[in-house]
Amino acid sequence: MSINIVVCAKQVVDPETPASAFRIDSDAKRVLPAAGIPPVVNGFDENAVEAALQLKETVGASVTVLSVGSGFVMDVMKKPLSMGADQLVLVDDPLVADLDSFATARALAESVKKLGEFDLVLCGRQASDWDNAMAPLGVAEMLGIPCVTLAQKIEVEDDGGIVVQRALTDGYEVVRATLPALVTVSNELGEPRYPTLRGIMTAGRKRPTVWSASDIGLRASDLAPKLLLEDLFVPVSDRQCELIGGEDDADAGRNLALRLREARLI
Amino acid sequence: MSGILVFGEMNPDGLGGVTGELLALARSLAADTGDEVTVALQSDSVGSEAEEAVALGADIVLKVESEILAEPQIDAHLAAFEQVCRAVDPGVALLGRTPLGRDVGPRLAFRIGAAVAQDCVEVSVNPDTGRILATRPVYGGSAISRVSFSGDGAQVVIVRPKTFEPLDPDASRSGDVRDFPVTLDESAIRARLVDTVTQQAEGVRLEDASIVVSGGRGLGGPEPFQQLQSLSHLLGGALGASRAACDAGWIDHSHQVGLTGKTITPDLYITIGISGASQHMAGCSASKNIVAINRDEDANIFKSATFGVVGDWNRVLPSFIETVRELRDG
Numbered sequence: 001m002s003i004n005i006v007v008c009a010k011q012v013v014d015p016e017t018p019a020s021a022f023r024i025d026s027d028a029k030r031v032l033p034a035a036g037i038p039p040v041v042n043g044f045d046e047n048a049v050e051a052a053l054q055l056k057e058t059v060g061a062s063v064t065v066l067s068v069g070s071g072f073v074m075d076v077m078k079k080p081l082s083m084g085a086d087q088l089v090l091v092d093d094p095l096v097a098d099l100d101s102f103a104t105a106r107a108l109a110e111s112v113k114k115l116g117e118f119d120l121v122l123c124g125r126q127a128s129d130w131d132n133a134m135a136p137l138g139v140a141e142m143l144g145i146p147c148v149t150l151a152q153k154i155e156v157e158d159d160g161g162i163v164v165q166r167a168l169t170d171g172y173e174v175v176r177a178t179l180p181a182l183v184t185v186s187n188e189l190g191e192p193r194y195p196t197l198r199g200i201m202t203a204g205r206k207r208p209t210v211w212s213a214s215d216i217g218l219r220a221s222d223l224a225p226k227l228l229l230e231d232l233f234v235p236v237s238d239r240q241c242e243l244i245g246g247e248d249d250a251d252a253g254r255n256l257a258l259r260l261r262e263a264r265l266i
Numbered sequence: 267m268s269g270i271l272v273f274g275e276m277n278p279d280g281l282g283g284v285t286g287e288l289l290a291l292a293r294s295l296a297a298d299t300g301d302e303v304t305v306a307l308q309s310d311s312v313g314s315e316a317e318e319a320v321a322l323g324a325d326i327v328l329k330v331e332s333e334i335l336a337e338p339q340i341d342a343h344l345a346a347f348e349q350v351c352r353a354v355d356p357g358v359a360l361l362g363r364t365p366l367g368r369d370v371g372p373r374l375a376f377r378i379g380a381a382v383a384q385d386c387v388e389v390s391v392n393p394d395t396g397r398i399l400a401t402r403p404v405y406g407g408s409a410i411s412r413v414s415f416s417g418d419g420a421q422v423v424i425v426r427p428k429t430f431e432p433l434d435p436d437a438s439r440s441g442d443v444r445d446f447p448v449t450l451d452e453s454a455i456r457a458r459l460v461d462t463v464t465q466q467a468e469g470v471r472l473e474d475a476s477i478v479v480s481g482g483r484g485l486g487g488p489e490p491f492q493q494l495q496s497l498s499h500l501l502g503g504a505l506g507a508s509r510a511a512c513d514a515g516w517i518d519h520s521h522q523v524g525l526t527g528k529t530i531t532p533d534l535y536i537t538i539g540i541s542g543a544s545q546h547m548a549g550c551s552a553s554k555n556i557v558a559i560n561r562d563e564d565a566n567i568f569k570s571a572t573f574g575v576v577g578d579w580n581r582v583l584p585s586f587i588e589t590v591r592e593l594r595d596g
């Protein structure tokens with residue numbers, strides 16, 4: 001058995017960008033890319049790539065990575081290929097640069113349809129920019145396929161069924177569905193593998209398939225936002241930290257306990 | 267199209283906590299719009315929860331009963347709530363960002379073509395338009411966004427749990443309790459929940475603890491978590507962790523605090539070797555007091571901390587624990 005997997009992966013601002021380098025253009029309501037910090041593939045999407053590659057090893061799979069956006073950094077977007085994915089499809093068009101969840105789902109669903117046969121669509125649990133956790137749900141609805149979110153483990157059975165462990169904060173649920181299906185992947189699935197040198201060389205030779213919005217049959221009017229961004233700003237914290245010192249670290253630890261007792265906190 | 271519809275969740279001992287929170291929010295919106303507040307309670311059988319919901323702020327309770335709704339089967343609850351939504355035709359639908367609501371809400375919106383906002387922490391009515399304005403943290407909490415819903419269609423708002431306080435139950439409130447018959451069959455369930463495995467840590471629940479002691483990557487390995495565990499026991503609290511510590515396998519993910527872990531609101535939150543990334547703070551910033559032990563004076567955690575020690579936990583922690591023990595005993 002071999003299955004066709006599409007992994008949806010988004011290029012995002014590096015979430016490890018230090019707070020001091022995190023800037024917003026509040027007029028444009030956009031986060032400005034920090035100088036010298038390249039974007040990354042959304043972390044949970046790397047977990048999804050990892051899930052796909054594990055299935056490739058266990059049941060056999062061809063793995064296509066799909067991304068919608070503009071201003072792609074090719075070295076960044078090729079990372080899933082260097083991890084072992086087979087092909088990369090980019091819908092690269094200013095029209096699909098900043099979409100809301102509804103329009104993102106539409107663009108992803110149309111792209112999956114254009115790709116043709118698929119058994120499993122894998123997504124990250126959420127994109128670390130807007131933290132929506134919604135586009136995959138829309139893709140499943142639009143494709144009319146079963147949907148399981150927050151996977152920490154995915155097994156494909158011989159009869160075309162899948163068994164997914166869905167991570168909850170206190171354990172997990174076991175969910176069963178039949179293919180084709182969409183599954184979103186959480187970090188509990190495990191660390192994504194590092195690209196190997198061979199993987200990087202192979203990826204270097206691969207050319208992505210690039211489509212425009214019109215290639216997937218979408219015009220600007222199809223992509224109009226339903227959710228409107230009114231405001232974007234950086235929160236301010238008004239907390240003042242009282243630093244507790246001492247003769248040395250051990251003394252500071254002792255003083256901390258005494259201070260907390262004084263404040264009636266312990 | 268008008269009114270506020272709440273997706274009410276039930277748990278074995280009554281209304282789920284989030285339902286009271288949503289009803290409180292619904293009432294505050296209704297005070298501005300004059301709308302009625304309807305709550306759908308979906309289960310195999312709805313009993314005293316209906317009156318409970320009225321006492322917590324509902325004007326109309328719809329008892330949506332079906333054998334299939336006994337479990338948190340997402341597909342079944344979605345199908346039922348879709349039928350409710352089409353019949354009630356609300357201006358606003360409120361759901362909690364729970365394991366059930368986080369999926370039911372957006373999928374419902376995509377089905378009925380409504381706009382939807384996930385993980386909202388403030389929700390109000392724009393007096394000029396009568397439409398909803400919602401505030402939601404984005405970029406892991408590094409930024410805050412305010413969103414509105416285009417057009418004049420239904421607005422689906424998914425609310426971060428533990429953000430709103432339930433109202434005090436008022437037994438004298440009156441409300442209308444009705445049956446809402448749904449037609450559901452097994453074929454509605456395409457992704458079937460077959461088992462639930464709970465991994466609850468012993469002792470105080472992290473979410474309920476008034477003191478939480480958390481460790482991060484700075485601990486360097488699994489062993490120090492035993493010291494943190496005994497400190498949390500000593501204080502009658504619970505043990506937490508950053509995602510980095512959980513991902514490293516030092517401690518189970520059920521201890522994770524943060525955006526994609528648990529939301530905690532203790533009186534005292536003690537962090538050790540945690541840098542205070544926005545995604546971590548997203549789960550603990552409502553703590554009344556935060557204590558940071560971190561050797562990097564520029565660590566972000568000090569921006570949110572009330573008390574801090576800049577130092578190596580290897581040396582700070584033992585004397586801290588010892589003094590806490592002395593204070594307890596003495």
Ligand SMILES: Cc1cc2nc3c(=O)[nH]c(=O)nc-3n(C[C@H](O)[C@H](O)[C@H](O)COP(=O)(O)OP(=O)(O)OC[C@H]3O[C@@H](n4cnc5c(N)ncnc54)[C@H](O)[C@@H]3O)c2cc1C
Pocket residue numbers: 015016043127128406481482483484485507508509510511522523524525526527528538539540541542543544545546549559560561562565577578579580
């Ligand atoms: C979408 C998304 C969701 C996320 N969700 C969560 C979440 O729910 N919860 C969460 O926690 N994170 C979450 N993260 C991860 C988050 O961004 C950080 O990577 C993570 O919180 C860092 O954990 P940490 O503070 O333990 O590690 P680090 O950031 O590596 O910090 C370790 C700290 O320990 C200090 N230290 C080291 N040695 C010592 C010593 N000997 N003595 C004292 N101090 C020392 C260092 O100075 C440093 O500040 C998420 C990330 C993304 C992108």
Ligand SMILES: Nc1ncnc2c1ncn2[C@@H]1O[C@H](COP(=O)(O)O)[C@@H](O)[C@H]1O
Pocket residue numbers: 008009010011042044045066067068069101104108122123124125126127128130131132133134135136
């Ligand atoms: N522009 C995009 N291109 C490819 N995949 C995306 C895009 N936006 C969202 N996704 C997928 O949907 C998941 C959830 O995204 P979101 O709903 O935006 O939080 C991501 O982890 C990706 O797997």
